[in-house]
Amino acid sequence: MDRLTARQLFDAIGARFGLRWLAGMRGENRAIEIDTSMERRPSMVGYLNVIYPNKVQIIGSEELRYLDALDSRQRWETVQKIFSSQPTALLVTKDQAIPSDLREAAEETHTPLWISPKRGHELLTYLQYQLARMLARQTTLHGVLMEVYSIGVLITGESGTGKSELALELLTRGHRLVADDAPEFTLIAPDVIDGTCPEMLRDLLEVRGLGVLNVREMFGHTAVKPSKYLRLIVHLQPQKLDAPPNDPMTRLTGDVGYREVLDVQVPQIVIPVAPGRNIAVLCEAAVRSHLLKSKGFDPAQTFIDRQAHQMRRLPPW
Template sequence: MIDSLQALIAQTGPQLKLHWLTPKPRTARPLRTTDPSQLRQSLIGSLNCIHPNRLQVIGQQEQTYLATLSASAFAETVDALFAGAPAAVIFTDSVVPDKALCEAAEATQTPLLASTLGDQDLINHLRYFLTHALAERKTLHGVFIEVLGMGVLLIGNPAVGKSELALELITRGHRLIADDAPRFARIAPDVLEGTCPELLRDFLEVRGLGILNIRAMFGESAVLRNKTLNLIIDLQPLDLQQLESIDRLTGSLTALTILDVTIPKILMPVAPGRNLAILVEAAVRHQILRIRGYDASDDFTNRQARAISLDRPPPQLVRR
């Protein structure tokens, strides 16, 4: 779990050529702050004293800017930098920190780090890493599978046929991501990425057959490590009354909120004789069209309205 500055440097330091300029803190230094006034801070970015970053980066451009300041303006900038209580200040491009910066860091017990990488290279690498490492996560029960390029989560009661449906979809060329306990992380305001716990990766449990290794059976192309969640399909056995309550024009499209992200959800009736694999493929294709701005029910309604207007006789003129 990457939740402290020390853990971040331990994992990324060798790759990003990061090293400590000040002594390594003895206690864990959190990357996230609990101060309500600082909750909206960016995790990392170039030197910014107005909207401070948790990790403030000083490269060649920032160093040149600081060098052009008057003594009083430089002192104010340094005070503002450390008043923001950053988790650390990182110097890139082999920049050597000014003596005043080192003294302010020591006074505020702010760690200083350095890297020979360029500032944007370092920021891009750490931003991507931190976005995934610190993302909110939630584990759901279901089978997560890629169908026609979209991440589809199959949910439903135990023994409803999720794994059997997933197996049939795999034989049709689609790819398994996770069975039983897919883990979803919010990596952007409206994006959930699903992965599989390491222990369960490549495996699919099918009642009557036991545990199947999909990679070993179908090859590398049958599995996928991660995918964004685009659609949820809820498999439910419905009685006649429940089936009749589904709108025949618009279907059963609703939505489910996971980690504050709204994901489209389709209720798919399970009944003998229904080819669920074909129905799932059709549901995915239908959702792709919706994303592109086309809705078949709206198209049908408009056609019907035009047909009715054409069949209606023109109004007769009334003579007086």
């Protein structure tokens, strides 16, 4: 999402923070938008600032005292500056009495004016997190997102390669389902992608021949996970009998590479699918191998180093 209206934000956080909408109801379509072309992005949320305005201006006790300390002309000019920047909303903390000039200006300029019983730092911390997440870049990928050995693994492949059957087998082996068919991914940090399940598909897994299964009811509450960071992609690929032999290095290292998701390079392992292969065991082994490599242990490189050491020990011809 690259656009968030005042109404959407109020609906998302209103109940949690006991928000009340006091003025500027006609400004409910004012929006916070992400514009990557701007040299300086405006701050999304912060305490009252008339020099570098925030999109959501938090007004606490100190800000109200500052306004009260100004003479009538300075106060009028400051209030005009606050609303001329067209903030998405003004948020007053701790159920403080709102000055009449702020309320009237909010109504005249159609600027949403909210009030909360919560303290400013609590509102600021949560809003920074919530806005960053709601406005983060998102994408939907086809596959099954699982938690395998504590990391998020996306199982991909063409239709009919057995993604759902593999997920079902992994569930019986104690791993957990996050999302089937269309997991949603959000870039919550420069190199962190969080995967979640659309509400409509929550707890469900579709398996050919069996139809839609409710994983939570079949395997228990611990068999599902609401979200997981994406750390590995396992791609299922039908094995062709007439395919040329694998590259010698591929036989040592495996068919490993990377797939770009939201501009992040995610490790990918390709597993050939053929009759008689235990794909669940291979998937678990792929995850274990990835975990070892992430800790600096590379068995293929260890073998290459051993071979090189042995060759150096051989006498010259």
